[in-house]
Structure formats: structure tokens, C-alpha cells
Amino acid sequence: MKFTVSTKPLKDALDLGVIKSNVSKFYQKSCLAQITASGNVLKINLEAAAVTSEITLKGQSDEEGSRTTFVDCLVLKDLVHTLDASTTTIEYTSGGVIIHSGKSKFTVPQMV
Numbered sequence: 001m002k003f004t005v006s007t008k009p010l011k012d013a014l015d016l017g018v019i020k021s022n023v024s025k026f027y028q029k030s031c032l033a034q035i036t037a038s039g040n041v042l043k044i045n046l047e048a049a050a051v052t053s054e055i056t057l058k059g060q061s062d063e064e065g066s067r068t069t070f071v072d073c074l075v076l077k078d079l080v081h082t083l084d085a086s087t088t089t090i091e092y093t094s095g096g097v098i099i100h101s102g103k104s105k106f107t108v109p110q111m112v
Contacts, residue, residue: 001067001092003037005059007083007101013044013055018077022048032111033073035097037090038066046073067092071108079106 023030027049034045037059044055069092080088085102096110 001037001065002062002089002100003042003059003092004061004087004089005042005057007080007086007088009057010088011080011083013057014077014080017044017046017053017055018073019048020074023074031072031074032070033076034068034070035076035090036066036068037061037092039064042090069097070111071096072111075108079108 018033025031030046030048032047034043036043036045038061040058040060042057042059044057046053046055079099083099083101087101089100091098091100093107095107097108099106099108
């Protein structure tokens with residue numbers, strides 16, 4: 001499944017949702033980002049210090065149904081901030097997600 005979203009709103013949402021000082025190796029849930037694509041909605045769920053956040057973005061999926069994966073939230077945020085293209089495509093694979101931007105693609109591994 002591939003989900004396409006505008007890069008600028010994705011960057012802004014991750015800026016607000018992922019705060020580096022709240023992420024700790026000692027609280028493992030704070031290191032995870034749950035990415036769910038369903039229909040034309042992308043949801044990113046985060047948790048830090050028992051405070052949960054949900055980011056909802058509009059976009060376009062290439063197939064019906066929903067897909068969910070867990071990735072490292074800091075890796076996701078840092079990677080998205082390096083992208084310059086106007087749109088970003090998130091491709092779900094068995095081992096995580098592949099982020100396509102322009103002619104580049106980056107693999108973000110799934111966390112268990």
C-alpha cells in the first residue's frame with residue numbers, strides 16, 4: 001500500500017507531535033510512532049510521559065483497506081525534515097515503511 005501526503009503539513013505535524021526532550025530510552029513507548037493509513041486519512045499516534053497524541057493528515061491511498069506499522073519517531077521526524085519535494089509517499093512493506101520523495105527513497109525499519 002502507498003499513501004501520498006503533502007510534505008509541509010507532515011513536517012509541521014511532526015514538529016508539534018514529536019518533542020525530542022520527551023523521548024527517552026527508559027520509557028519505550030515514547031520512542032514509537034504508530035503510522036496508520038486508511039482511505040484518505042493518515043494517522044500518526046504518539047505517546048510521551050503518559051500523554052498521547054494523534055496526528056491526522058489528509059492524503060491519497062492507492063488501495064482500499066488500512067495498514068499500520070510502528071517506527072522510531074525521532075528517525076521519522078529527522079528524515080521528513082530533510083525532504084524538499086512537495087509530496088511524500090509512504091509505502092508500507094513487511095519490514096517497515098519506505099518514504100519516497102522526488103527521486104529519493106528512504107527505508108524506516110519497523111520497531112517491535
